[in-house]
Amino acid sequence: MSLKPLSRPLTLEDAAHLLRRTAFGATDAQIRALAGRDAREVARELLAFDQRLAPDNPFKPQEAATPGAGLQLTRAGWLYELLYGPHPLREVLVLTWSNHFVIGTDKVRNVPMLAAYLALLRRHAATADFTRFTLEVAQSPAMLRYLDNDQNRRGKPNENFSRELLELFTTGLGHYTEEDVREGARALTGWTFEGGRGNQRFLEEPRFVFRAGQHDAGRKTYLGTSGFLGGEDVIRLAATHPATSVFIARKLHRALVADTPDEQAVTASATTFRQTNGNIRAVLEELLASEVFYASRAAIIRSPVAYIVGAVRALGQPKLEAKQILNLAQTAGKMGQLLLQPDTVKGWDGGREWINDSALLLRMQVAAALTLGSKAPQRTEPPSTLALLGTERSPWQAALAGLNAQQRTYLTLISPEFGLA
Amino acid sequence: MDRREFLKYSALAVAVTSGMPGFLARAAAQASGTKTLVVVQLTGGNDGLNTLIPYSNGAYYAARPSIAIPKKDVLTLTPDLGMHPALKPLMGLWDAGQLAWMENVGYPNPNRSHFASMAIWHTADPTQGQAEGWIGRLAEKIGDPFCASNLGGITPQALRASAFSLPSIDGVDSFQAKLPAGLEGAFEAMLKTPRTGEAAYLGQATRQMLANTRRVQQNVRRYREGARYPEGRFAAALRDAARLIAAGTGQRVLYVSLGGFDTHAGQRAEQDGLLAELAAGLAAFQADLEAQGLADRVIVMGFSEFGRRVAENASAGTDHGKGSVMFALGRGVRGGIHGESPDLEDLADGDIKYRQDFRGIYAEALTRWLGLDAREILRGDFGGPRWIA
Numbered sequence: 001m002s003l004k005p006l007s008r009p010l011t012l013e014d015a016a017h018l019l020r021r022t023a024f025g026a027t028d029a030q031i032r033a034l035a036g037r038d039a040r041e042v043a044r045e046l047l048a049f050d051q052r053l054a055p056d057n058p059f060k061p062q063e064a065a066t067p068g069a070g071l072q073l074t075r076a077g078w079l080y081e082l083l084y085g086p087h088p089l090r091e092v093l094v095l096t097w098s099n100h101f102v103i104g105t106d107k108v109r110n111v112p113m114l115a116a117y118l119a120l121l122r123r124h125a126a127t128a129d130f131t132r133f134t135l136e137v138a139q140s141p142a143m144l145r146y147l148d149n150d151q152n153r154r155g156k157p158n159e160n161f162s163r164e165l166l167e168l169f170t171t172g173l174g175h176y177t178e179e180d181v182r183e184g185a186r187a188l189t190g191w192t193f194e195g196g197r198g199n200q201r202f203l204e205e206p207r208f209v210f211r212a213g214q215h216d217a218g219r220k221t222y223l224g225t226s227g228f229l230g231g232e233d234v235i236r237l238a239a240t241h242p243a244t245s246v247f248i249a250r251k252l253h254r255a256l257v258a259d260t261p262d263e264q265a266v267t268a269s270a271t272t273f274r275q276t277n278g279n280i281r282a283v284l285e286e287l288l289a290s291e292v293f294y295a296s297r298a299a300i301i302r303s304p305v306a307y308i309v310g311a312v313r314a315l316g317q318p319k320l321e322a323k324q325i326l327n328l329a330q331t332a333g334k335m336g337q338l339l340l341q342p343d344t345v346k347g348w349d350g351g352r353e354w355i356n357d358s359a360l361l362l363r364m365q366v367a368a369a370l371t372l373g374s375k376a377p378q379r380t381e382p383p384s385t386l387a388l389l390g391t392e393r394s395p396w397q398a399a400l401a402g403l404n405a406q407q408r409t410y411l412t413l414i415s416p417e418f419g420l421a
Numbered sequence: 422m423d424r425r426e427f428l429k430y431s432a433l434a435v436a437v438t439s440g441m442p443g444f445l446a447r448a449a450a451q452a453s454g455t456k457t458l459v460v461v462q463l464t465g466g467n468d469g470l471n472t473l474i475p476y477s478n479g480a481y482y483a484a485r486p487s488i489a490i491p492k493k494d495v496l497t498l499t500p501d502l503g504m505h506p507a508l509k510p511l512m513g514l515w516d517a518g519q520l521a522w523m524e525n526v527g528y529p530n531p532n533r534s535h536f537a538s539m540a541i542w543h544t545a546d547p548t549q550g551q552a553e554g555w556i557g558r559l560a561e562k563i564g565d566p567f568c569a570s571n572l573g574g575i576t577p578q579a580l581r582a583s584a585f586s587l588p589s590i591d592g593v594d595s596f597q598a599k600l601p602a603g604l605e606g607a608f609e610a611m612l613k614t615p616r617t618g619e620a621a622y623l624g625q626a627t628r629q630m631l632a633n634t635r636r637v638q639q640n641v642r643r644y645r646e647g648a649r650y651p652e653g654r655f656a657a658a659l660r661d662a663a664r665l666i667a668a669g670t671g672q673r674v675l676y677v678s679l680g681g682f683d684t685h686a687g688q689r690a691e692q693d694g695l696l697a698e699l700a701a702g703l704a705a706f707q708a709d710l711e712a713q714g715l716a717d718r719v720i721v722m723g724f725s726e727f728g729r730r731v732a733e734n735a736s737a738g739t740d741h742g743k744g745s746v747m748f749a750l751g752r753g754v755r756g757g758i759h760g761e762s763p764d765l766e767d768l769a770d771g772d773i774k775y776r777q778d779f780r781g782i783y784a785e786a787l788t789r790w791l792g793l794d795a796r797e798i799l800r801g802d803f804g805g806p807r808w809i810a
Contacts, residue, residue: 106681147685148685148686148736148738151685151686151735151736151738152736153735155735156734156735156736157734157735158685158686158734158735158736158738158740159685159734159740159741160683160685160740163533163534163741167534167536173534173537178533178770181533259619298618298619298620299618299619300619301619301623334574334591335574336574336575343464343575343680344464344465344535344536344680345535345683346535346536352622353575353576355622355623355626356571356574356575356576356588356589356626357588357589357590357596357629357630357633357634358574358589358590358591358592358595358596359574359589360626360627360630361595361596361597361598361630361634364598364600368601372601395614395616396610396611396614398610399607399610399611399614400607400611403604403607407601407603407604407607410601410604411604411607411608411611414608414627415611416612416616416619416620416621416622416623416624416627417620419623420619420620420623
């Protein structure tokens, strides 16, 4: 079974919807440029991004004076890419993967480690090989450090990574036993990194090493397969397990289709995942050209980062000062989404979890800063309804009659409708 | 908006979706209680054996050659048990009979996943059949979405209700909605527009937030700090809890979290620091309540989603285990050790076998402290030690 493709050419509202999900939002002109086009063709073009970054990114983590500054600059540098980068879909996916293969700056405080982790997520954002992606994550110093596999030695296993590999990165709960966790940990012994350890060396580049002397080369049984399994075998068995296809498909649907995805549609994407041997690009291309995608409007509560980036992109990407961007990265953190620092290794659950009193208050502050404040970008006309709300007509147009452009934009940014994608 | 109006508003919001008839009458009776329960969540799986230490037990030292707390450092409580030295700020409460330890607490078929296990503690349901949390159910029973609040940025599942979301207050000072002059009417009109689906949820959440912030700001100026709190988010959240209680904003349950207990490597350094932060924050909170004359009205109950393995791993840390200790403190608490210590020589899969179901500990707080029907909230009959004085 595969997903039914959208048969009509994109309408204006289809195009607005697509860009809300794949670019955090867009201007009226960007939306209009896609109207009338074929959904599959547009999906393919959006997914054909390269690795180019935003020019003139003012944040240079490698020049940081302290580890703490390194983290702040890394965060702000990523937010800059989200706000102004040439490939918003790539960054949507990087954000999604950073919330899947979670690492956290409470433990990972080395600047090159974080840069390498982000570069890895960008390289594999729409990967053709999920197993390869998982393997590279597992061998990244950031992950080795975050889940303690750098300390996993023969005869003295550390189960942290082995457990989360199954529970959170591949099969999900219910598809493995405690014995699999223990055997996986044995197979992953000896995977560690060298360099870049300690507060003094936060700018030194670490690299993956395999220490054969610390590896448990004995027989193991993992997910039903027995043999002299090594780390690569364990990663492959977990990443190609049938349950993994469903687990990953559901993550992608939650990121791009709905907070509560349709399980039949998830199953269809899982089938595509298996038939293509874990080709995420193929899964995404089918998904972004499907009827189910275009039928699912206003079904995702925007995350704090998506809210901020969506506002700035809908406003036509006004230039913000470096200090404002640093502040916005911190504000997203106060709303519950500090980049590279989810509260736990499970990542952010999203959906209604994003919404509470304090987060709503902060949304009001961000909206005010972007529209009403003394440093707010000036404008005479508010962005179009299409750009702000994704619909051609606002459901509460009359309520804003008599207000000026800044005020109308402010109230629209704090409306329930803008909070959704 | 006054309290009556607020309850009427939230009642309407609830009644529409939950169809609970006549709960407004119950609300008037129950929400007026004057006792507060502060729940402290230690996120990440706190190692119970290095918190309440079986220092007379050779098996403890044998299993933990590098991370066991040396006997000479243990804060002796009984001939067999003592506290981690970082908990020293709590010794005064122990001596005053106001600190209780509940030994060996867990639940059937323990789950070693942080998230599955935490969900079990949050829903009070080891089958995880409940999407809403036990405090969410409590709030629905009382019928007041303001009767429980989280102090922090993200609302834990424990405070999720089926019909409404309970407030999360991330800093009392910043908990106010300031709309630029002249926009109130338009904002109101925009919020009133009929909506469906997630937009309706966001609209309702926004209106609720406006009511909640008004309620807090009207009351909170009454507070004068009665103790010096240490630095850090955890202590700041406890200070906000004290402010809300002193201000009489009416919450029956306040929820505070301290994270970082997932000590797979280098446990001594990490857990020592966290327990010190815990103890310093709680000691300041109790001193503040004493100074405010509120200490008779507040107790604290603390838990973690699981303990750690009995044996240390090779990284001088511990992997995920099962049962652990809970604690409670305050004048309303019967101090002492409640329950039996785990048998360290009779393990299941390297873990202690729990003896006390955590729902029995919750039940005591619900019935004997908050005066609520625990059976209804926990959906079952759970017994436990009499840890409320």
